[in-house]
Amino acid sequence: MSQSLLYNVLIPVTKAVVCFLVVALVAGVLTLIERRVLAALQIRKGPNRVGWNGALQWLADVVKLITKEDHVPSKAEKVVHLLAPLLVMAPALTVFAVLPFGPDFSVTLPWIGKVTTPVHAAADVNVALLLLLAVSSIGVYGIILGGWGSNSKYALVGGLRSAAQLISYEVPMGFAVVAAILMANSLSLVAIIEAQRKAGVWFVFPGLIAFFCYFVSGVAETNRIPFDLPEAESELVAGFHTEYSGFRWAIFFLSEYANMIVISTVATTLFFGGWLRPFPNVAWLGFLDVVPPMAWLLLKVCLFLFVYIWFRGTFPRYRFDQLMALGWKALLPISLGNLVLVAFAALWGAAGLRVLGAVLTVAFAGGLLWARLRPARPRGTTSMAGRPAEVRV
Amino acid sequence: MSEGTPGTAALVPPPEEPTLLGLHEMELNFGPQHPATHGVLRVVLKVDGERIVSARPDVGYLHRGTEKLFETETYPMVIPHTDRMDYVAAATNNHAYCLAVEKILGVEVPKRAQYIRVLLDEMQRVSSHLLWLATAAIDLGAITPFFYTFREREVILDLFEEYCGARLTLNCMRIGGLPVDLTPGWVERTQAFFETLEAKIDEYEDLLTENRIWKERTVGIGVLAADRCVAWGVTGPVLRAAGVAWDVRRALPYECYPELEFDIPVGKNADTYDRYLVRVAELRQSRRIALQCCDWLAKNPEGEIRGKVPRVIKPAAGMAYASVEAPKGELGFFLVSSGANKPYRLHVRAPSFVNLQSLPEMIRGHLVSDLVAVIGTYDIVLGEVDR
Numbered sequence: 088m089s090q091s092l093l094y095n096v097l098i099p100v101t102k103a104v105v106c107f108l109v110v111a112l113v114a115g116v117l118t119l120i121e122r123r124v125l126a127a128l129q130i131r132k133g134p135n136r137v138g139w140n141g142a143l144q145w146l147a148d149v150v151k152l153i154t155k156e157d158h159v160p161s162k163a164e165k166v167v168h169l170l171a172p173l174l175v176m177a178p179a180l181t182v183f184a185v186l187p188f189g190p191d192f193s194v195t196l197p198w199i200g201k202v203t204t205p206v207h208a209a210a211d212v213n214v215a216l217l218l219l220l221a222v223s224s225i226g227v228y229g230i231i232l233g234g235w236g237s238n239s240k241y242a243l244v245g246g247l248r249s250a251a252q253l254i255s256y257e258v259p260m261g262f263a264v265v266a267a268i269l270m271a272n273s274l275s276l277v278a279i280i281e282a283q284r285k286a287g288v289w290f291v292f293p294g295l296i297a298f299f300c301y302f303v304s305g306v307a308e309t310n311r312i313p314f315d316l317p318e319a320e321s322e323l324v325a326g327f328h329t330e331y332s333g334f335r336w337a338i339f340f341l342s343e344y345a346n347m348i349v350i351s352t353v354a355t356t357l358f359f360g361g362w363l364r365p366f367p368n369v370a371w372l373g374f375l376d377v378v379p380p381m382a383w384l385l386l387k388v389c390l391f392l393f394v395y396i397w398f399r400g401t402f403p404r405y406r407f408d409q410l411m412a413l414g415w416k417a418l419l420p421i422s423l424g425n426l427v428l429v430a431f432a433a434l435w436g437a438a439g440l441r442v443l444g445a446v447l448t449v450a451f452a453g454g455l456l457w458a459r460l461r462p463a464r465p466r467g468t469t470s471m472a473g474r475p476a477e478v479r480v
Numbered sequence: 481m482s483e484g485t486p487g488t489a490a491l492v493p494p495p496e497e498p499t500l501l502g503l504h505e506m507e508l509n510f511g512p513q514h515p516a517t518h519g520v521l522r523v524v525l526k527v528d529g530e531r532i533v534s535a536r537p538d539v540g541y542l543h544r545g546t547e548k549l550f551e552t553e554t555y556p557m558v559i560p561h562t563d564r565m566d567y568v569a570a571a572t573n574n575h576a577y578c579l580a581v582e583k584i585l586g587v588e589v590p591k592r593a594q595y596i597r598v599l600l601d602e603m604q605r606v607s608s609h610l611l612w613l614a615t616a617a618i619d620l621g622a623i624t625p626f627f628y629t630f631r632e633r634e635v636i637l638d639l640f641e642e643y644c645g646a647r648l649t650l651n652c653m654r655i656g657g658l659p660v661d662l663t664p665g666w667v668e669r670t671q672a673f674f675e676t677l678e679a680k681i682d683e684y685e686d687l688l689t690e691n692r693i694w695k696e697r698t699v700g701i702g703v704l705a706a707d708r709c710v711a712w713g714v715t716g717p718v719l720r721a722a723g724v725a726w727d728v729r730r731a732l733p734y735e736c737y738p739e740l741e742f743d744i745p746v747g748k749n750a751d752t753y754d755r756y757l758v759r760v761a762e763l764r765q766s767r768r769i770a771l772q773c774c775d776w777l778a779k780n781p782e783g784e785i786r787g788k789v790p791r792v793i794k795p796a797a798g799m800a801y802a803s804v805e806a807p808k809g810e811l812g813f814f815l816v817s818s819g820a821n822k823p824y825r826l827h828v829r830a831p832s833f834v835n836l837q838s839l840p841e842m843i844r845g846h847l848v849s850d851l852v853a854v855i856g857t858y859d860i861v862l863g864e865v866d867r
Binding site for chain 1: 506508509514515516530617618619620621622623624626627628631687688691693694696697847848849850851852
């Protein structure tokens with residue numbers, strides 16, 4: 088068998104299929120994990136009946152959703168209505184093609200011999216970040232079209248909100264990503280991870296500001312609380328997917344979770360060293376290598392996913408004009424200013440990055456301390472509590 | 481605008497205003513089946529983008545003709561019907577009605593019954609405000625406070641159940657007093673609950689009060705200044721958040737309230753955030769009152785719980801109006817007697833209904849998202865709006 092067939096067709100296809108199945112599976116399981124974690128935050132139990140402690144609940148949900156009626160409203164744009172969920176799902180899955188899950192991996196196969204390949208779905212694309220940004224923003228079309236094609240005013244408003252949201256968070260997100268590119272000097276995700284090993288510091292330290300901008304924008308991109316404006320249950324009933332039912336609705340639902348995984352993985356890759364263990368250059372921490380690289384990545388991604396769920400348990404929802412103000416008036420200037428800062432540090436090489444990282448970390452810790460020690464407003468008071476009653480009869 | 485003046489709201493449609501590019505507004509039908517309208521309220525919105533040009537509340541989807549029904553029932557039989565008006569605050573409904581009948585009969589309620597009634601009222605106020613906090617937070621997307629407040633509300637409902645057998649539609653008062661005396665140990669359990677409540681209220685405040693997003697969504701939203709509140713007849717926390725310290729418990733005292741120590745929390749900015757602060761402060765004040773009542777009841781474990789009421793209640797022909805400070809505002813019953821054993825007419829001044837009238841004024845110029853915050857801030861119960 089020729090080597091090119093193996094490397095260009097067989098391995099990528101195998102990995103794509105595995106990746107697709109794994110992502111679909113993980114997204115399903117994630118719905119269950121979210122419900123359990125959220126329940127723990129809210130002093131209740133969550134699903135615990137189907138399977139061991141509710142472990143099969145997600146499977147039961149899938150079966151339920153597949154067997155439900157797939158209803159298309161009358162006078163809806165049928166083609167658009169049917170196409171929209173796929174337009175959301177496809178980019179969410181496509182992005183996984185370029186996400187690196189581990190370092191080069193060698194295996195000796197029968198008949199073929201030794202095969203060395205990076206552990207991600209497709210080849211290591213040298214413009215992976217551009218591809219990622221481009222593909223993931225296509226997902227919004229599905230939401231807009233789903234809202235427009237449903238022949239429902241609530242869905243329409245949800246779709247429009249999604250469009251407004253897209254233009255507000257995509258720009259700061261782009262600038263946050265550029266900061267990581269500057270530090271690594273490459274657009275390839277694998278190279279970015281390797282650069283973090285060489286610099287001896289995770290990019291989250293010098294790129295602290297960029298990371299915050301990226302993650303906030305990421306939450307907005309995945310339509311999660313506090314930025315779940317396009318679906319905003321209490322305002323728009325269900326927003327863009329008001330008129331969806333059955334498995335088409337489930338596809339929207341699953342792609343939201345797939346997108347969460349994407350954002351978490353990208354955040355880990357760009358800022359938390361991807362599959363690297365903590366302090367990859369410190370020799371005496373070598374015992375940490377017992378944990379395989381992929382497990383490190385998984386651990387970090389799970390941490391981000393937990394943060395997502397934690398947000399949902401804690402925050403109220405922004406108003407869409409407030410999100411736009413946040414995007415344009417706060418995140419954009421901050422990420423732009425940060426870009427200048429990082430550019431100067433990167434000019435100075437790895438040492439510059441370490442110095443910037445130290446400064447930002449100290450500043451961040453100081454800020455946290457200040458927020459903790461700041462005197463709180465006395466409890467049980469309104470602005471004028473205790474004023475003698477003025478009675479007008 | 482015609483809607484700005486009380487009395488003409490909803491009757492005269494507002495004139496068509498030219499919008500950007502001369503386009504027409506979209507009409508958005510908000511409710512009656514909608515997750516955030518707290519029942520079957522329908523609001524017909526004219527929106528320009530998401531900005532609300534005009535809002536017309538349409539009520540009546542839960543109308544059951546309760547006031548007409550009152551006229552066919554004897555006086556004691558009316559009490560369970562009052563439960564079904566503000567169904568999350570049945571005790572205060574019972575109380576206001578009983579006060580009106582007692583007023584026309586000239587019946588004196590025994591001291592012990594007064595304290596128990598006030599205690600039940602304050603427990604009801606706490607449970608109603610907890611429900612409000614839960615739903616108002618969910619309306620703005622914060623789902624967790626719901627579970628925290630319901631943890632405490634559950635205890636109150638258990639205590640109600642122990643006292644009168646019902647958790648929601650209590651039917652817990654009688655003309656001239658109470659149906660039954662307290663069960664042994666009930667006062668202690670109630671006291672123990674209120675002792676722990678303060679820390680729980682701190683928990684809710686930790687989640688919301690200084691939360692940046694919560695403040696952005698509520699500060700400056702739905703401002704209704706004091707003079708406009710008075711013009712619309714708005715009462716309760718909405719009025720007090722505007723800085724007017726009108727509380728029926730102090731202004732037109734009833735039962736044993738003059739003997740109890742409590743403050744009337746008032747706000748300053750008349751916005752959704754101040755209404756939130758006022759209600760949370762009222763939770764703490766209700767706790768103070770309840771603890772005082774528990775103290776008194778622990779010291780006076782014996783006593784009459786019913787005044788001298790004739791077996792057949794036939795008040796002399798006349799009229800009486802009595803009101804209480806219900807969780808939603810001033811709840812009044814206006815009773816006209818023809819000398820029969822049934823009310824000739826029994827009109828209810830329902831705070832939810834009166835407050836809701838000011839919705840078009842409060843919401844104009846805000847966004848659709850704010851409508852949810854504003855409907856939540858009224859603390860309406862449609863059972864009381866429509867009756």
